[in-house]
Structure formats: C-alpha cells, structure tokens
Amino acid sequence: MKKQISGWGKNISSNVNISFPKNLNQLKKKIKKNCIARGMGRSYGDSSFQRKNTIVLTNLNKIIEFDKKKGVIELEAGISIKEILQNIIPHGWFLPVTPGSKYITIGGMIASDVHGKNHHKIGSFRHQIIEFKIIDKKKNLISCSKKKNINLFNYTIGGMGLTGIIYSCKFKLLKISSHKIYQEKFRCKNIYETIKNFKGSAAWPYNVAWLDTSAKGKSLGRSILFRAKHLKDKKTNKIKTNFLDNKVITLNNYFPNWLMNSFTINILNKLYYNFSFNKNNLTNINNFFYQLDKIKNWNLIYGKKGFISYQFVLPLKNSTKAIIDILNILNKNKVYSFVSVIKSLGKNDGYLSFGIKGLTLVFDFPNNSNTYSVLNKIDQVIIKNKGNIYLCKDSRISHSNFFKMKSNFYNKEFTKIRKGIKNKFYSEQSLRLNI
Ligand SMILES: Cc1cc2nc3c(=O)[nH]c(=O)nc-3n(C[C@H](O)[C@H](O)[C@H](O)COP(=O)(O)OP(=O)(O)OC[C@H]3O[C@@H](n4cnc5c(N)ncnc54)[C@H](O)[C@@H]3O)c2cc1C
Known part of the structure; x- marks a missing residue:
C-alpha cells in the first residue's frame, strides 16, 4: 500500500510503501531487499x-x-x-522508564533508548532490558542480552532501527502501590535558580521543568519545576486503569499555519509562567507523565507546515554558559518555543544512546526558514561544548554537523555492524546522515 506519512513534527513527509504485518511470519516476509521498522510514528522527523x-x-x-x-x-x-500500563498497573507495576507519551511502542523505546524524568536516578531504558529478539538481514531471530550477541545488544539500543527489526523485549518493571503521584511545583526566577533547584531536587525520583524561552535579561531561563514521587498506599491492592483515558480533547483539523508564530508563542509563554502558582498536590500517573496526550493530535496546532523539534544534551560542566548562549540566540532571532522542557540526566548511557551526565533541553519551533538558520547556529554551540542531539527528535541536522558532534554512529564498532546491512535497514534520516 502507498501512503503519505511523516513523523510527529509533520514538517517532512514521504510517499512510502507501507505494510502492517499481523504476526512474526508475515513480518519476516516483509523484510525484502530493504526496509525500516516503524512503531507509532512518535519520533518527530524522518x-x-x-x-x-x-x-x-x-x-x-x-x-x-x-x-x-x-x-x-x-x-x-x-x-x-x-x-x-492497562495490563501491569492493576498488578502494582509500572514502567521503570517512560517517555512523555503513552502512544509509543516498545520497539521505538529501544531504538531511541528513551529516557524519563528519572534519568538522574537510573539512566535510560537500556539499563532495564534483560533481553530482546531482533530479526537480522537473513530473517533469523537473534536473542541479544548483556551476555549473548553483546555487540548487537549494545548497538541496537539507541540504534534507530538500523541494526534490524526488533521483534520482542523482556525487561524489569517498577513496583508501585498506588496510581497516585505526589507532586511539588514551583517557579524558578532564572537559569541559575532553575539549575540550583534541579540540584536541590536530585533526591526526588522524578524531576522536570518547563522553560520560558521568551524570558530575557535577568529572567532568562526562568522555569516551572515539577518534582514528584509515587504515593505509597497500603490500602490499594487492585488499581484500576480508567484514569488513563481521563479528559481527552481531540483535534480533527489542522490549525492555520500562522497561528503559532513568535508573537503568539511569546504570549502563551508569559501566560503560562505567570499563571502557574507554586503548589503541592496529589495527581495521578496519567496527569504527571503523559500531559501532552490529553490533547489528541496536538501536533495539528502548528498547521500543515508542521513544526521542528530540537533536543540536545550538554555535559554538566559546560551547560549553564552554553544554555545562556542558546537562549540568547533564540531571543535575538525571535524564535520561540512553547513546549520547552529541561531535564537533568544522571549518567553516560554509552554506545549510541543520547544520555550523558548533564542537562537536556527540548524545544518545538514553528516550521519556517528562520528556524532552520537559527538551529544551524545552535548546532555550533552544541559542537563547541561537546554536546549531542537526540536523533528521534531530529529532522534537519546536516551530516557534517552531526559528524562533528563525535557521535558514536560513526565509530568503528557501529560502522562494522552497518557494513553489509546499510542497504538493507535504512531510513530517510540515516540516508541524510550517512549512518
Ligand atoms: C509527546 C511526546 C513525548 C515524548 N517524550 C519523550 C521523553 O520524555 N523521552 C524520550 O526519550 N523520548 C520522548 N519522546 C520521543 C519518543 O519516545 C521516541 O521518538 C520513540 O522512539 C517513539 O516511538 P514510536 O513507537 O512512535 O517509534 P517510531 O517513531 O515509529 O520510530 C522511532 C525509531 O524507532 C525505530 N523502531 C520502531 N520500532 C522498531 C522495531 N520494532 N525495531 C527496530 N526499530 C524500531 C524506527 O525505525 C525509528 O528509527 C516523546 C515523543 C512524543 C511525541
């Protein structure tokens, strides 16, 4: 079947031959000359x-x-x-690492090696995986773990689907006794206070902050920080999961392209910061971890041209000065983002994984030529400060800039794995980046 598809950012699309196998046999048959796996298409680019x-x-x-x-x-x-979640929560278990949406597959979680709001405590999803099975170019199903097919294990996690098609995964879950979350929320006046409060919240299991990209001068880098933990509730033994469907608004049509522009985003940022008051409260798993899922198809808000997501990580040592430089570049060029998040990452996850000990920021920008030229400038700040960008958010970085980030996608080990399968498993992104 032919279909026009895109990533979640909807800023680039392709007319592709697409198939939806129903079982392992059908899947193996679909792996012909060349292919790429797709989950729920929640990676933003190509x-x-x-x-x-x-x-x-x-x-x-x-x-x-x-x-x-x-x-x-x-x-x-x-x-x-x-x-x-519908199957594990009633038995008192939760995902040890979860990204910010429920509409993501296990295959996508492994291929991007996702991180959650608890990376500062336990690192990325990689560390929770016991074993996975992957289909290679000869259609063999290969078991990989820390002891078996070690290289394939290490480089498939975070490998963006370029080592084969993951069929299954076995991993550890996190014990919970309630679906409730205790959350504290407070404003941070500028980037220094934001970073200080991340350090001060390091003992909390979950930390994340929304960043106001429109703030300038003394308020540059101001934010709303959320820190949270699972509630311990001895009375609950069978937790219901209907709260996962709470209050969803569905968007069915694209909004006009002009709606999300620097002027309107500026106003949204100011309103959100000024109307977010310091508060401690009980909430639930859905409200804390999956806020964006409450507006189904929220990506239509940016119009038919879509938007450009950009996520980077900077080593802790260089991070404050580099973040200030980046926020100043955005301000000077009037490029603002509303969905802007900062998280603290606790360790180097290694191999092809995105996570390094430091700070990660993610922005969503309206899709226009000014955004592209500003992001090229920001790439240079990331290169200079030995940072990296997150491929599952990327749709635009050039091969030369990505190469300069000294990504392990170009190291000897991965090049060896890719030799002989480069023409078999590839995506539009891997072609652009020559990986
Ligand atoms: C609202 C939202 C919030 C998010 N929050 C976070 C977050 O907090 N932390 C984080 O780390 N990420 C986050 N993400 C990004 C998301 O976790 C990744 O993009 C993830 O890979 C998407 O999974 P998917 O199933 O949609 O995969 P797709 O987008 O369909 O694919 C992503 C990559 O995985 C590969 N892939 C998918 N399935 C397989 C398979 N079976 N075998 C081999 N390769 C496969 C694809 O080839 C592709 O390279 C967020 C995304 C959204 C939309």
Whole structure:
C-alpha cells in the first residue's frame, strides 16, 4: 500500500510503501531487499520511514509472558505504553522508564533508548532490558542480552532501527502501590535558580521543568519545576486503569499555519509562567507523565507546515554558559518555543544512546526558514561544548554537523555492524546522515 506519512513534527513527509504485518511470519516476509521498522510514528522527523519499504509493527502487540510476582515482562515490540500500563498497573507495576507519551511502542523505546524524568536516578531504558529478539538481514531471530550477541545488544539500543527489526523485549518493571503521584511545583526566577533547584531536587525520583524561552535579561531561563514521587498506599491492592483515558480533547483539523508564530508563542509563554502558582498536590500517573496526550493530535496546532523539534544534551560542566548562549540566540532571532522542557540526566548511557551526565533541553519551533538558520547556529554551540542531539527528535541536522558532534554512529564498532546491512535497514534520516 502507498501512503503519505511523516513523523510527529509533520514538517517532512514521504510517499512510502507501507505494510502492517499481523504476526512474526508475515513480518519476516516483509523484510525484502530493504526496509525500516516503524512503531507509532512518535519520533518527530524522518527516522521511522523510507520510501521503498516501511514496516509498521503495531499489530505485533502481544504480551508473551508476565511474571506478576517478580515484575518481569516479555512483550512483542509493537505494543504501546498504554496497552502495557492497562495490563501491569492493576498488578502494582509500572514502567521503570517512560517517555512523555503513552502512544509509543516498545520497539521505538529501544531504538531511541528513551529516557524519563528519572534519568538522574537510573539512566535510560537500556539499563532495564534483560533481553530482546531482533530479526537480522537473513530473517533469523537473534536473542541479544548483556551476555549473548553483546555487540548487537549494545548497538541496537539507541540504534534507530538500523541494526534490524526488533521483534520482542523482556525487561524489569517498577513496583508501585498506588496510581497516585505526589507532586511539588514551583517557579524558578532564572537559569541559575532553575539549575540550583534541579540540584536541590536530585533526591526526588522524578524531576522536570518547563522553560520560558521568551524570558530575557535577568529572567532568562526562568522555569516551572515539577518534582514528584509515587504515593505509597497500603490500602490499594487492585488499581484500576480508567484514569488513563481521563479528559481527552481531540483535534480533527489542522490549525492555520500562522497561528503559532513568535508573537503568539511569546504570549502563551508569559501566560503560562505567570499563571502557574507554586503548589503541592496529589495527581495521578496519567496527569504527571503523559500531559501532552490529553490533547489528541496536538501536533495539528502548528498547521500543515508542521513544526521542528530540537533536543540536545550538554555535559554538566559546560551547560549553564552554553544554555545562556542558546537562549540568547533564540531571543535575538525571535524564535520561540512553547513546549520547552529541561531535564537533568544522571549518567553516560554509552554506545549510541543520547544520555550523558548533564542537562537536556527540548524545544518545538514553528516550521519556517528562520528556524532552520537559527538551529544551524545552535548546532555550533552544541559542537563547541561537546554536546549531542537526540536523533528521534531530529529532522534537519546536516551530516557534517552531526559528524562533528563525535557521535558514536560513526565509530568503528557501529560502522562494522552497518557494513553489509546499510542497504538493507535504512531510513530517510540515516540516508541524510550517512549512518
Ligand atoms: C509527546 C511526546 C513525548 C515524548 N517524550 C519523550 C521523553 O520524555 N523521552 C524520550 O526519550 N523520548 C520522548 N519522546 C520521543 C519518543 O519516545 C521516541 O521518538 C520513540 O522512539 C517513539 O516511538 P514510536 O513507537 O512512535 O517509534 P517510531 O517513531 O515509529 O520510530 C522511532 C525509531 O524507532 C525505530 N523502531 C520502531 N520500532 C522498531 C522495531 N520494532 N525495531 C527496530 N526499530 C524500531 C524506527 O525505525 C525509528 O528509527 C516523546 C515523543 C512524543 C511525541
């Protein structure tokens, strides 16, 4: 079947041959000359598709085994976080690492090696994986773990689908006794206070801050910081999951392209900062972890031209000065973002993973030529400060800038793995970056 598809940013799309295999046999048959796996298409750019053969895994969504006592689960790679939560929460388990949306598959979580609001405590998803099975170029199903097929294990995690198609994954879960979350929320006046409060909140399991990219001068880098922990509730033994569907607004049509411009985003930023008051309260898993899911198809707000997401990480040592430089570049060029998030990352996850000990920032910008030229300038700040960008958000970096970031995608080990499969597993993104 031919279909026009894009990533979540909707800023670039392709007319692709797409298929939706229903089981392992059908999946193997679809791996012809060349292909790329796709989950729920929540990566923002062009990593989840290629013109000739894009294979969507969402029908392979079975739970293979669930040890409810030990909290170990094995799943097919196309299952979504929402489907997993519906099955594990009632038994008192939660994902040890979760991204900010429930509409993401396990395959996508491994391929991007996702991080959550607890990276400062436990690192990325990589560290929770016991084993996964991947289909290689000869259609063999290969088990990979820290002891078996070690290289393939290490470089598939964070490998953006470029080592084969992940069929299943076994990993550890996190014990919880309630679906409730205790949250504290408070304003930070500028970037120094934001960073100080991240340090002061390091003992909390979850930390994240929304950043006001429109703030200038003494208020540059002001933010709203959220820190949270799971509530301990001895009375609850069977937790219901209907709260996962709470209050969803659905957008069915694109908004006009002009709606999200520097003027309106500036106003939204000011309103959000000024009307967010310091507060401690009880909330639930859905409200804390998956806020953006409450507006279904929120990506339509940016109009038909879509938007450009940009996420980078900077080593802790260089981070404050570099973040100030970046926020000043945005301000000078009047390029603002409303969905702007800062998180503290606790360790170097290694291999192809994005995580290094430092600070990560993510922005969503309206799609126009000014944004592209500003992001080229910001790339230079990241290169100079030995940072990196997150490929699952990327749709535009040039090969030369990505190469200068000294990404392990160009190291000897990964080049060796890619030799012989470069023409078999590739995406529009891997072609652009020559990886
Ligand atoms: C609202 C929102 C919030 C987010 N928050 C976070 C966050 O907090 N932290 C974070 O780390 N990320 C976050 N992300 C990014 C998201 O976690 C990643 O982009 C993830 O990879 C998307 O999964 P997917 O199933 O949609 O995969 P797709 O977007 O379809 O694919 C992403 C990549 O995974 C590969 N892939 C998918 N399935 C397989 C498979 N079975 N085998 C091999 N390769 C495969 C694809 O080839 C592609 O390279 C967020 C995204 C959104 C939309």
